[in-house]
Amino acid sequence: MALNVDEIRSDFPILKRDVRGVPLVYLDSGATSQKPSVVLDAERAFYETSNAAVHRGAHALAEEATDAYESAREVIAGFVGASSDEIVFTKNATEAINLVAYAFSNATDKHRQGIEVDPRFVLRPGDNIVVTEMEHHANLIPWQEVCAKTGATLKWFGITADGRLDMESNPIDQNTKIVSVVHQSNILGTINPIEDIMRMAHSAGALGFVDMCQSVPHMPVDVHATGADFAAWSGHKMLGPTGIGLLWGKSELLNAMPPFLSGGSMIEMVNMDHSTYAPAPQRFEAGVPMVAQAVALATAVGYLEQIGMDNVAEHEHELTEYLLNRLQELPGVHIIGPPNAIDRGSAVSFVVDGMHPHDVGHIMDSRGVAVRVGHHCAWPTCRRFDVPATTRITPYLYNSRADMDAAVEAIVAAQEFFGVLPESEKVGL
Amino acid sequence: MSDDLYQEIILDHYKNPRGVHSLDHALAESHQVNPTCGDEVTVWVGEGDNGSLDVAYVGQGCSISQASASVMSELVAGKDAATVSKLEDAFMELMQSKGNLQPDEDVLEDAIAFAGVSKYPARIKCALISWMALKDARIKAGLTDHASDIDEEN
Ligand SMILES: Cc1ncc(COP(=O)(O)O)c(C=O)c1O
Numbered sequence: 001m002a003l004n005v006d007e008i009r010s011d012f013p014i015l016k017r018d019v020r021g022v023p024l025v026y027l028d029s030g031a032t033s034q035k036p037s038v039v040l041d042a043e044r045a046f047y048e049t050s051n052a053a054v055h056r057g058a059h060a061l062a063e064e065a066t067d068a069y070e071s072a073r074e075v076i077a078g079f080v081g082a083s084s085d086e087i088v089f090t091k092n093a094t095e096a097i098n099l100v101a102y103a104f105s106n107a108t109d110k111h112r113q114g115i116e117v118d119p120r121f122v123l124r125p126g127d128n129i130v131v132t133e134m135e136h137h138a139n140l141i142p143w144q145e146v147c148a149k150t151g152a153t154l155k156w157f158g159i160t161a162d163g164r165l166d167m168e169s170n171p172i173d174q175n176t177k178i179v180s181v182v183h184q185s186n187i188l189g190t191i192n193p194i195e196d197i198m199r200m201a202h203s204a205g206a207l208g209f210v211d212m213c214q215s216v217p218h219m220p221v222d223v224h225a226t227g228a229d230f231a232a233w234s235g236h237k238m239l240g241p242t243g244i245g246l247l248w249g250k251s252e253l254l255n256a257m258p259p260f261l262s263g264g265s266m267i268e269m270v271n272m273d274h275s276t277y278a279p280a281p282q283r284f285e286a287g288v289p290m291v292a293q294a295v296a297l298a299t300a301v302g303y304l305e306q307i308g309m310d311n312v313a314e315h316e317h318e319l320t321e322y323l324l325n326r327l328q329e330l331p332g333v334h335i336i337g338p339p340n341a342i343d344r345g346s347a348v349s350f351v352v353d354g355m356h357p358h359d360v361g362h363i364m365d366s367r368g369v370a371v372r373v374g375h376h377c378a379w380p381t382c383r384r385f386d387v388p389a390t391t392r393i394t395p396y397l398y399n400s401r402a403d404m405d406a407a408v409e410a411i412v413a414a415q416e417f418f419g420v421l422p423e424s425e426k427v428g429l
Numbered sequence: 430m431s432d433d434l435y436q437e438i439i440l441d442h443y444k445n446p447r448g449v450h451s452l453d454h455a456l457a458e459s460h461q462v463n464p465t466c467g468d469e470v471t472v473w474v475g476e477g478d479n480g481s482l483d484v485a486y487v488g489q490g491c492s493i494s495q496a497s498a499s500v501m502s503e504l505v506a507g508k509d510a511a512t513v514s515k516l517e518d519a520f521m522e523l524m525q526s527k528g529n530l531q532p533d534e535d536v537l538e539d540a541i542a543f544a545g546v547s548k549y550p551a552r553i554k555c556a557l558i559s560w561m562a563l564k565d566a567r568i569k570a571g572l573t574d575h576a577s578d579i580d581e582e583n
Contacts, residue, residue: 355492358492388468388489
């Protein structure tokens with residue numbers, strides 16, 4: 001079913017505004033999505049009617065707030081085919097990844113002190129952790145840190161020239177303890193064969209983690225069906241508010257992990273010299289959590305479900321195919337990432353001959369077209385393609401073909417302004 | 430379109446950069462990066478004739494960062510440390526002005542073309558990195574004179 005983009009757009013107040021004197025064309029949803037009124041209203045309504053600290057106190061508001069928070073967990077779990085006890089609320093995806101990375105380094109520390117921990121989280125020199133060359137820094141640096149602390153080695157899948165994972169470079173072996181892979185690359189748009197990779201991880205006796213920041217907002221995802229053990233994503237990229245992220249983990253594993261942040265709300269019994277911890281997910285939710293954001297995110301999920309994630313994915317697929325074709329007609333413009341829309345999401349990165357991405361983005365912005373420029377927190381991926389940065393267009397459910405046309409026209413205008421259209425006089429860079 | 434940012438002088442320096450080379454007799458160098466967009470510049474500072482500075486650079490990045498490095502290298506050529514230090518301060522002040530400062534063309538010459546950059550917070554760092562590298566290399570080389578240099582040495 002084709003989406004009614006006009007109707008959807010009318011739900012997003014910010015899309016009506018002008019920037020720099022011209023109408024906004026928002027094409028940076030890969031960085032963060034805009035929010036429909038229902039989401040904003042839900043957050044406000046929570047504060048106006050039920051605000052209280054959750055899981056504390058016995059008064060009516062505390063009960064209502066706890067109920068709202070736990071119901072939100074159920075809605076969000078249901079959206080990805082999980083059960084509520086498998087969903088941990090974090091501040092963002094970055095924190096969710098760190099939570100699991102720290103389970104490894106904390107378990108390793110405890111093991112070294114002779115404290116009994118689950119051996120699946122203990123790392124020794126000689127062990128390795130596997131990622132890919134197309135990870136967002138959020139799924140790279142935490143594992144670099146774990147390696148530095150434990151003596152484990154970081155290994156990675158390389159990338160082919162057309163932006164796919166190079167399966168020949170598979171470094172998974174019997175010493176691999178965890179494989180952490182991005183589902184859809186935020187810079188290349190590639191959708192990776194995570195089911196295969198999770199299977200390889202498990203055959204080697206390793207655990208599997210998937211960074212779903214760019215998949216859960218854009219396509220139907222059943223976390224169990226992917227074969228992963230853990231997944232992380234952020235609320236703000238799926239029409240929800242900032243300040244809330246999600247960790248999904250198999251219950252049995254979450255309960256085998258040491259805590260990450262500690263303090264109130266995550267305990268079972270507390271004495272002056274030692275404590276025991278609550279089962280997951282409470283074990284990983286220390287302190288008063290982001291209740292209003294959870295409520296608003298559940299509303300965002302409801303909004304997406306009403307439209308249907310199949311429809312969102314199909315709409316984005318059409319836009320992506322159209323955009324890729326139009327970009328490839330432009331002389332001097334090169335796509336960084338898969339050039340066709342097969343196994344590919346809507347993040348479309350490109351470079352323009354003779355122009356730095358920052359300049360391309362700036363001139364697009366002067367025409368109201370908001371795109372991301374830079375290394376997109378995937379610096380090693382840029383290095384792989386020998387570019388300092390890219391310009392990236394990431395359409396979402398509220399974008400239309402007209403927005404793709406506006407972007408393409410803005411790119412041509414940038415080329416004209418810089419005098420780098422290949423027909424015109426040659427520019428030495 | 431974007432005329433306030435992309436002055437003709439900037440585009441000219443971007444397409445035909447001056448001062449791009451390394452310096453054999455450099456006393457110090459400084460490598461600066463702009464992690465948000467990957468701009469990079471390395472500036473070398475050495476002693477020239479009659480107490481003047483020799484400055485050279487290599488870099489890669491956006492038009493603003495590379496044109497700024499080129500304009501800087503021309504502007505400081507043959508000047509002494511005290512004058513260069515004052516130029517650094519004047520350029521920094523211009524970049525922090527949010528577009529509300531009428532730059533002194535007698536002092537900043539071609540660098541006044543960057544006045545418009547100060548209205549775009551995301552681009553200010555681009556214009557500044559070569560100047561930051563210059564100051565860092567100059568202080569490392571001990572080519573200081575201006576009182577403010579001493580305070581800022583940390
Ligand atoms: C693929 C990917 N992973 C991780 C992140 C980090 O998300 P957050 O900054 O919300 O923690 C992002 C967001 O840019 C992303 O696109």
